Amino acid sequence: MLKNITMGQYYPVDSFVHRLDPRIKIVLTIAFIVAVFMVHSLVGYAIVLGFVYLTSRMANIPFRMLTKGLKPLRFILVLTFLLNLFFSTEGTTLIRLGFIHITHQGLSQAVHYSLRLMFLVVGTSLLTLTTSPIMLSDGIEMLLSPLKRFHFPAHELGMMMSIALRFIPTLLEETDKIQKAQMARGADFESGNLLQRAKAMVPLLVPLFVSAFRRAGDLAMAMEARCYHGGEHRTRLRVLKITQKDFIACAAMAGLILLIVVEGIIL
Template identity: 65%
Template sequence: MLNDITLGQYFPGSSPIHRMDPRAKLILTIVYIVAVFLVKSFVGYAISLAFLYMVVRLAKIPFSYVIKGIKPLRFIILFTFVLNLFFLTGEKVLLTIGPFRLTQEALFNAVYFSLRLVFLVMGTSVLTLTTSPVQLTDALERILHPLQRFHFPAHELAMMMTIALRFIPTLLDETDKIQKAQMARGADFESGNLIQRARAMIPLLVPLFVSSFRRANDLAMAMEARCYRGGDHRTRLRELRYTRLDAVAALVMAVYVALIVLEGHFFG
């Protein structure tokens, strides 16, 4: 049951987007996020949608996957929408319900805000769908590397993420095993109210914690035995190299940003 959990939402492939340097993807995603905040009109969102659609097609992932990424956030989006709808004031009153007045400006604003969230989520989905967690960790380590001069623990952070990713399946397996062992002794994880069910988790969590600490201890010993000494002077098996692909991607992104800026100028 627990074995078929996939890590992240990586959608393997060999499209140009997949083959881009993960650092470039990460940086361009951040640029995209900033650009989305600059959008001022529906024209801008239309441009964004076209851009996103093009990228998704290039990445050869079904567009429905990108849409699916919004699903977990639907309540937050709805909440933002409603909040903006009623707490912004404006001139043109469209509707009055009790003490609340719905204005045209508020309606537009609410729609803009929600769309902004939708586009942010969809854009970042493209990153996580086309980049494996390992590549992401690698990219993060190397992008943050210059900050190490200011004692920012870039290598340690990346190492922690790698180890976490490595141990998630192991710990899931173990949870499964403990759960079965406790169920064999009559533990009940499924019935009762929320508090009772939370309490039923204790015999599951305690052994899991104890064993995690033992694993951490073992792993530290094993890493030391294999000459681990932190991030200094460390080399990597896989080197990251920017290619023409990344330059082209950067150019396309620049065109998109330029369009958005122009749009803000003419329609804002």
């Protein structure tokens, strides 16, 4: 039963971090990424690590949930490390072994880039683990809404994201059903080379598209029947409110950035 899938990687518990305004969380995540890029020493990374650890504790999220997010990236991480290690040839030489030429700068660059990449992933994971997809889409919509002045479709974008979220389980279930129906007619989705497999997808994809379009048409009509006429003069049931918690979170982030700056000057 595909009905029970959890969307994204949202970790549904209650916590200080979960209750923060999604807009603030998105902005703070960007600030965090900037902060990570300001770090130039291992002590700085230790500070960032400490910050991440504390945040995960406050979010009631097991630390291994964060590191789990890194797993699919392990090849890219290793690749980033190795590329920087072997292909930056400037600076003092550390090791020279045949064609292998490792420099001091190369090593430090390799460490920096891989650590930055890791913290980038961990930081955004913290956001998606603590914010439900629907809140996330609300937050993005609200943050983009000042751009409406320049005819940027912020409301439409938000509506699209939330409808997509609504229909993902429905379409997954439908995919499962169509796949089984074609298997009952002898279709084979599992064997053959790449081309054969791609061809085998046609009997699955065509009905799925047809159905998605039919659903879209139905939904558009149902929305119109319920007086939907775009974002103008529209009120919201869910209103995002900035609370004291959000100020505390902002202060904490400011603290982190200050620490990193100070550390950069001292060391």
